[in-house]
Amino acid sequence: MEAHTLAPEEHFIRDEPYYEPIAQEIAIFEAAYQNKLPVLLKGPTGCGKTRFMEYMAWRLKRPLITVSCHDDLTASDLVGRFLVKGGETVWVDGPLSRAVRAGGICYLDEIVEARKDTMVVIHPLADDRRALPMEKLGTLLEANDDFCLAISYNPGYQSVLKDLKQSTRQRFVALEFNYPAAELERKIVANESGVAQDIAEKLVKFAQMTRNLKGSGLEEGASTRLLVHAAKLMASNIEPVVACQSAIAQALTDDEEMLAAVQELSSSLF
Amino acid sequence: MTAHPESASAITSHLEELLEVEFTFLHVDELAISLAALVPEDRAFLLGWTRRIASTNIQIAYQFALRAIKLLDRMDRRLIEAWALHAMDTYDRSGLSSGMRIIKEVENFAHQSHERSAGVVFEDVGGIMLNFVHGLSGRRLRLEQGDAAYTDSETLFLPAVIARMQMASDNFTLCKAMVAMMWAQTRYGSFRTDLPEQLNAYDDAGRALTHFQALETLRLEACIARELPGLYREMQRLRAELDESLPAAWQHFALELGQPGASINDSLHLLAEAYAGPPPPDICYQSEIRPETVAQCMAARIAKEKILLRVKLAQLEQELRKHRPDEAKALPAQFELTDKAETEHSQAGLELILDGAPIAPPEGVRQLLTSIQLDLGEIPPEYLVAAGPGEYDPRLYEEKTANTDDVWQGTYHEEGATLYPEWDYGRQHYRKNWCVMREKEVIPVHDGFRKNTLEKYSGLVKHLRKTFEAMRDENRLLKRQAYGDNVDIDALVEALADARDGSEMSDRLFMRMHRTERNIAVMFMVDMSGSTRGWINDAERESLVLLAEALETLGDRYAIYGFSGTTRKRCELFRIKRFDEPYNEEVQARISGIRPQEYTRMGFAIRHLTSVLNEVEARTKLLITLSDGKPDDYHDNYRTQYGIEDTRKALQEAQRSGIHPFCITLDEKARDYLPHLYGAVNYTVIDEVHKLPFKVADIYRRLTT
Numbered sequence: 001m002e003a004h005t006l007a008p009e010e011h012f013i014r015d016e017p018y019y020e021p022i023a024q025e026i027a028i029f030e031a032a033y034q035n036k037l038p039v040l041l042k043g044p045t046g047c048g049k050t051r052f053m054e055y056m057a058w059r060l061k062r063p064l065i066t067v068s069c070h071d072d073l074t075a076s077d078l079v080g081r082f083l084v085k086g087g088e089t090v091w092v093d094g095p096l097s098r099a100v101r102a103g104g105i106c107y108l109d110e111i112v113e114a115r116k117d118t119m120v121v122i123h124p125l126a127d128d129r130r131a132l133p134m135e136k137l138g139t140l141l142e143a144n145d146d147f148c149l150a151i152s153y154n155p156g157y158q159s160v161l162k163d164l165k166q167s168t169r170q171r172f173v174a175l176e177f178n179y180p181a182a183e184l185e186r187k188i189v190a191n192e193s194g195v196a197q198d199i200a201e202k203l204v205k206f207a208q209m210t211r212n213l214k215g216s217g218l219e220e221g222a223s224t225r226l227l228v229h230a231a232k233l234m235a236s237n238i239e240p241v242v243a244c245q246s247a248i249a250q251a252l253t254d255d256e257e258m259l260a261a262v263q264e265l266s267s268s269l270f
Numbered sequence: 271m272t273a274h275p276e277s278a279s280a281i282t283s284h285l286e287e288l289l290e291v292e293f294t295f296l297h298v299d300e301l302a303i304s305l306a307a308l309v310p311e312d313r314a315f316l317l318g319w320t321r322r323i324a325s326t327n328i329q330i331a332y333q334f335a336l337r338a339i340k341l342l343d344r345m346d347r348r349l350i351e352a353w354a355l356h357a358m359d360t361y362d363r364s365g366l367s368s369g370m371r372i373i374k375e376v377e378n379f380a381h382q383s384h385e386r387s388a389g390v391v392f393e394d395v396g397g398i399m400l401n402f403v404h405g406l407s408g409r410r411l412r413l414e415q416g417d418a419a420y421t422d423s424e425t426l427f428l429p430a431v432i433a434r435m436q437m438a439s440d441n442f443t444l445c446k447a448m449v450a451m452m453w454a455q456t457r458y459g460s461f462r463t464d465l466p467e468q469l470n471a472y473d474d475a476g477r478a479l480t481h482f483q484a485l486e487t488l489r490l491e492a493c494i495a496r497e498l499p500g501l502y503r504e505m506q507r508l509r510a511e512l513d514e515s516l517p518a519a520w521q522h523f524a525l526e527l528g529q530p531g532a533s534i535n536d537s538l539h540l541l542a543e544a545y546a547g548p549p550p551p552d553i554c555y556q557s558e559i560r561p562e563t564v565a566q567c568m569a570a571r572i573a574k575e576k577i578l579l580r581v582k583l584a585q586l587e588q589e590l591r592k593h594r595p596d597e598a599k600a601l602p603a604q605f606e607l608t609d610k611a612e613t614e615h616s617q618a619g620l621e622l623i624l625d626g627a628p629i630a631p632p633e634g635v636r637q638l639l640t641s642i643q644l645d646l647g648e649i650p651p652e653y654l655v656a657a658g659p660g661e662y663d664p665r666l667y668e669e670k671t672a673n674t675d676d677v678w679q680g681t682y683h684e685e686g687a688t689l690y691p692e693w694d695y696g697r698q699h700y701r702k703n704w705c706v707m708r709e710k711e712v713i714p715v716h717d718g719f720r721k722n723t724l725e726k727y728s729g730l731v732k733h734l735r736k737t738f739e740a741m742r743d744e745n746r747l748l749k750r751q752a753y754g755d756n757v758d759i760d761a762l763v764e765a766l767a768d769a770r771d772g773s774e775m776s777d778r779l780f781m782r783m784h785r786t787e788r789n790i791a792v793m794f795m796v797d798m799s800g801s802t803r804g805w806i807n808d809a810e811r812e813s814l815v816l817l818a819e820a821l822e823t824l825g826d827r828y829a830i831y832g833f834s835g836t837t838r839k840r841c842e843l844f845r846i847k848r849f850d851e852p853y854n855e856e857v858q859a860r861i862s863g864i865r866p867q868e869y870t871r872m873g874f875a876i877r878h879l880t881s882v883l884n885e886v887e888a889r890t891k892l893l894i895t896l897s898d899g900k901p902d903d904y905h906d907n908y909r910t911q912y913g914i915e916d917t918r919k920a921l922q923e924a925q926r927s928g929i930h931p932f933c934i935t936l937d938e939k940a941r942d943y944l945p946h947l948y949g950a951v952n953y954t955v956i957d958e959v960h961k962l963p964f965k966v967a968d969i970y971r972r973l974t975t
Contacts, residue, residue: 074783076755084779087766089757115785136756209405216404241500261401264446268501 008065008095009102012057019048019055020188025175029056032173038126038149040169043177046223049152052177053107062146063104065095069114075121079134091137100125100132103146111151112164119168125149126171179224182208188224193231199240202269203227206244209265210252217258222248240270276313278306284317288324289332296332304339312342319354325696326358327366333373341376349431352391355699356430362701389433390441399428399449406450408457409641413449420558421452422567423461423645434554440508447505447555450498454490455557459534461568462647465561468538472545483559484550485523485537492528505555512554519548572645579638580657586635587656590624605654607639622654690874692838695915705874707841712832714859723815727963731819734967738823741975746784754780790974791827791849791888793879797897798832798844799870806898806936807866809962813896814846814861818853820967826974827886830857833875834867836904841874842867849886871908872901876920876931884927891929892973896966898936900943918947934969936962 032039033056041049050066057064067078078096082089099106111119124131130143151172153164180188182204190200204227211221230247234240244266249259275284282302289296305313316338324331334357338350353376361369392415400413403426416427426449435441455461465482472478495502509515516524523540526532544550587603606623622629631639642649689703724731748754750761758781769775794817796810814830821828829851832844846864847857876893883891901913908916921931933944933953944953956965 074755081755082757084757084762087769089762208407212407213401213405216410217401257397258401260398261405264398264402265405266500267504268446268450268498270500 007098009063009098009104011063011065011104012061013054013064014058016058017051017054018188018191019051020180020184020191022048022177022180022184025052025177026056026059028173028175030060033060033148036128036130036145036148037173038151038171040172040174041150041152041177042155042174043152044179044220044223045154046225047177047179048224049177050107050109053105053150057105060105060148062148063099063102064107065099065104066107066109067095068109069111069118071113071115073114073118075118076136078118078121079132080136082136096122096125097132097134097141100141100143100147103144105148105150108149108151111153111168116165119165122149122151123168123171126168179207179211179221185224185227189227189231192228194235195231199234200231202240203231203244206248206266206269209269210248210262213258213261217255217261218252220252222252226251241267244270276306276310278302281305281313281317285320285335288317288321289328294328294332296328301335301339305335308339308342315347316342319351322697322699323354323358325694327361327369329366330357330361330369330373333370337373337376346389348391349389349433352389352393352431355393358697358699359702362704389431390438390445392428392430395442395445396428399445402446403449403453406453406457407640408453409644410637411453411456418558419448419452420560420563421455422560422563423456424567424571426452435508435511440511443504444508444555447501447508448557450494450501451487451490451555452557454493455486455559456644458490458493459644459647460486460490460559461564462534462645463538464565465559466565468541469561478541478545479559479561481544481550482537482541483556484520484553485527485540485544486534486559487553487556488520488524489527489532489534489537492524492530492532495528496530508554514552514554516551517548520544520551568645571641575638575642575645576653577657579635579642579653580655582632582635582638583654584656584658586622586629586632587624590629603656604651605656607649607654688878690841690877692873693916693919695912695919705838705841705871707843707874707878709843709845709878712844712846712860712863714856715863716855716859717862719811719862720815720858723812723963724819727812727816730964731816734816734820735823737971738820738967741824741971742788747781748784749781750776750778751780751782752778754782756781787889788824788826788974789889790892791883791886791890792821792829792892792894792970792974793883794828794830795875795879795893795895796830796832796846796864797870797895797899798834798864798867799899799902800834800866800868801870802898803866805959807864809936809959810896811861811864812963813966814864815858816963817967817970818847818857818861820970822853827888829882830861831875831879831882832864832867833872834869835871835874836868838871838874838903841871843875843878849882869903869908870897870899870901871903872913873916873920876917876924880920880924880927880929883924883929890974893924893929893931894970894973895931895933895935897933900937900940914943914947921947932973934962934966 029039029052041052043049053064053066067073076094078094080092080094080097083092084090093101096106098104108114108122121132124133125143125147126149130147132141132143133139134141153169179185185204185207186197186200189195189203190197193200195203207222207224207227210218214221226248229251230243233243233247238246241263245259245263249262249266252262253259275281279302282298285291285298285302285305289298291298305316308316316335319338320331320335323334334354338354341350353372357369357372360372396413396415403411403413409424411421412425414425414427415430418427418429420427428445428448432441432445432448435444469475469478469482491502491505494505523544526540527536529536583603583605587605603624607621622631622635639649642653687706687708690705690707691700691702692704693699694701749758751758758779761776761779761781765775765779794814796814802810818828818830827849828847829849830846832846833842834844835841844864844867846860847853851857872895876895879893883893900909901917902909903913907913924931931948931952933940933948935944935953935955936957936959938955938957940953940955944955947953954965954969956962
């Protein structure tokens with residue numbers, strides 16, 4: 001695919017993304033969308049939250065505007081700001097305003113990373129008002145009927161600083177995501193990467209081993225995404241142990257001893 | 271490092287000094303002659319280690335030197351080092367005779383290493399192996415150094431050195447294979463029978479055991495071949511390298527036990543036949559089975575876990591049924607397991623069922639279920655009945671928190687204590703589990719100490735409040751930024767004027783709100799040694815009150831602990847304020863209740879508070895020590911260089927984990943040793959005690975801005 005530039009609200013997903021439902025998340029999301037309720041996706045990194053959003057955007061035929069939140073994300077970054085052009089100030093909409101106007105799906109990824117004061121601007125959008133106050137313009141932007149707000153959040157970080165406030169979380173319909181069951185995960189890995197079923201099965205077993213280590217040295221076990229990465233390397237003829245080391249172990253930790261242990265686990269399996 | 275002597279006579283006098291020949295009457299002449307004959311490098315190596323060991327025990331050092339000379343050309347240096355350290359650790363743990371035994375049985379230590387071999391040392395690989403075995407499924411096993419490879423079904427023991435193979439990497443693989451085999455014993459039910467009884471049915475129970483071990487090894491090998499094929503290949507390779515082949519008589523046992531469904535019963539069944547036959551084959555990664563040890567450990571665990579599970583289920587039930595109080599009064603709830611848990615392979619997917627609704631069990635319950643299933647092969651229904659109220663004595667399952675003082679008075683001082691290592695600079699190595707540390711509460715004294723202090727220093731308090739308020743989180747508006755939330759109109763007007771003017775137009779036209787977040791956690795470690803008695807103690811307490819007031823204004827997170835102790839067996843930390851505790855009357859009364867205790871052993875306090883501080887999430891972490899003298903302890907060499915070096919090492923450990931240590935001291939001689947401990951700038955000496963309350967808060971302000 002050639003690179004090309006798109007305005008955020010033109011980002012329609014044209015081909016069906018590969019997605020395997022874990023439970024009833026598709027039906028719930030659709031129902032929430034029809035009832036104009038915002039959605040909160042909970043779950044560890046790399047378990048398919050973003051893929052799910054792409055899939056739903058495709059299914060609902062709405063543009064998907066994703067904002068990856070970081071700790072310096074201000075309200076202006078979402079709503080918009082004045083810029084100076086040729087000696088005059090010009091208002092430029094932020095991604096959230098664009099989605100509200102165009103009736104897109106605005107997906108705020110890892111919302112807890114954003115600053116506390118930033119999170120508050122989504123409150124009026126996330127209840128029955130469905131409006132975005134644009135303080136600097138002195139206007140109120142009422143949302144297009146097709147607009148949908150979704151945020152994601154990883155409850156696995158055991159940090160009080162990264163907890164979602166009650167006033168925020170109680171506005172959302174929450175969908176919990178987790179790593180898929182072994183059988184399903186094997187299918188996903190095989191499907192995404194094209195490796196043989198038995199290799200996918202071993203990878204899933206390996207992932208389970210790293211997930212056993214969560215809490216005793218690893219912050220998180222290997223995610224489905226990492227498994228797919230490793231499987232893709234294997235499909236390109238990289239040796240399994242090497243692929244596990246570069247795609248999974250090194251991505252999980254920098255701790256020498258833990259790296260060695262994970263390496264031993266993978267070499268035991270393959 | 272001192273220069274090492276070279277001539278025999280010089281070596282003799284060096285050794286005489288090291289080994290205190292004047293008192294010990296050891297014969298060093300011959301030793302000196304053979305040392306003189308060595309190449310300088312080897313000589314320096316041996317003398318260095320002899321000196322290090324001599325700082326622990328002279329007899330062990332002497333015996334080490336005598337033996338090590340003969341080992342030099344056939345044992346790897348690293349192994350000799352490990353051997354020496356192992357001997358010293360054993361000496362620390364169980365005294366001179368055990369330490370001497372290790373030194374004298376050096377052949378056992380590196381058994382079967384006929385040539386210079388490259389063994390793996392437990393200390394080097396223990397961490398990796400522990401993570402490795404945690405990654406495999408099943409019960410959370412522990413890993414420790416023991417006299418051989420065996421397991422009691424909860425802890426895996428490995429010998430200090432594994433040196434059977436020629437190459438270091440092969441020895442590592444061998445070690446890994448041993449760990450995996452022991453894991454397999456717990457995972458595939460090698461202990462799901464009354465082993466002592468089974469074996470005692472034979473005339474020669476010992477012979478039966480060796481045969482049983484070999485049979486189980488064959489069975490578990492097949493399990494590993496299925497579960498961990500990569501490892502199995504390596505294991506086969508090791509055996510091929512050692513020329514270990516299966517005698518013909520044993521081939522068919524391997525075949526039969528290699529069936530996917532084979533269990534412990536099949537091994538026991540074949541035992542009768544094997545017992546009568548030829549001796550079992552030698553298998554390099556086979557671990558010992560110690561039936562009595564396992565039986566004891568299992569019996570205790572099974573009884574405990576049944577109670578624990580039922581109690582936890584009762585708690586779970588209460589939570590689940592709290593909305594329906596009438597039902598809760600009925601019979602104890604019977605939980606069920608979903609079918610998929612019955613198969614051994616899907617422990618992760620374990621689900622409980624109560625009242626027809628599935629529940630994902632909490633982590634604690636899940637681990638118990640896994641462990642019970644490993645022991646019994648299933649979860650009997652009676653285990654899944656929630657415990658009725660009062661059915662079990664809470665003492666049976668609650669963690670014992672014995673009263674600290676009772677424990678000190680008893681004979682077994684280490685019960686429930688935390689053990690910390692200590693750095694022995696003479697040995698250039700840690701003494702393991704050396705300090706027995708306990709946290710204690712300070713007895714609060716409600717005597718209005720805070721009020722009096724605030725009155726006494728009312729002027730200072732006002733001043734502190736003002737300065738500390740000024741340090742609080744501030745939002746500053748940054749103007750003339752290249753990027754920001756708002757247009758900076760002043761800058762824009764200027765820029766436009768510049769543009770008209772023909773000069774270059776600035777692109778810094780925006781303004782931005784900048785938030786400075788103070789993200790500091792500070793730990794105060796207060797000297798509570800006997801030497802602080804009197805006005806030093808008063809000054810410390812007053813300083814703490816003033817400091818706490820200032821920190822409350824500022825909003826930094828802080829904790830206060832006092833430290834003291836007598837000998838390594840009684841190291842005490844006194845909780846005055848935890849990080850999560852508010853500064854309330856109780857804390858104030860505890861500050862008032864700080865009383866001088868005993869000595870100043872510092873290493874353990876720094877190590878423990880470092881670990882406490884590391885649990886707090888903060889960008890900046892400070893460990894501030896308030897002290898009146900150098901490290902010291904009762905009748906111990908802690909007051910010498912040893913204590914200084916241990917403290918220094920503990921501070922280095924703290925620094926490495928991202929903590930900034932700082933020391934405020936009243937010891938005028940501190941300039942002699944504090945730079946060595948904290949570095950040239952990280953300390954302050956206060957020369958007059960009464961100035962301490964005035965200075966401490968100010969020092970803190972300087973440190974954190």
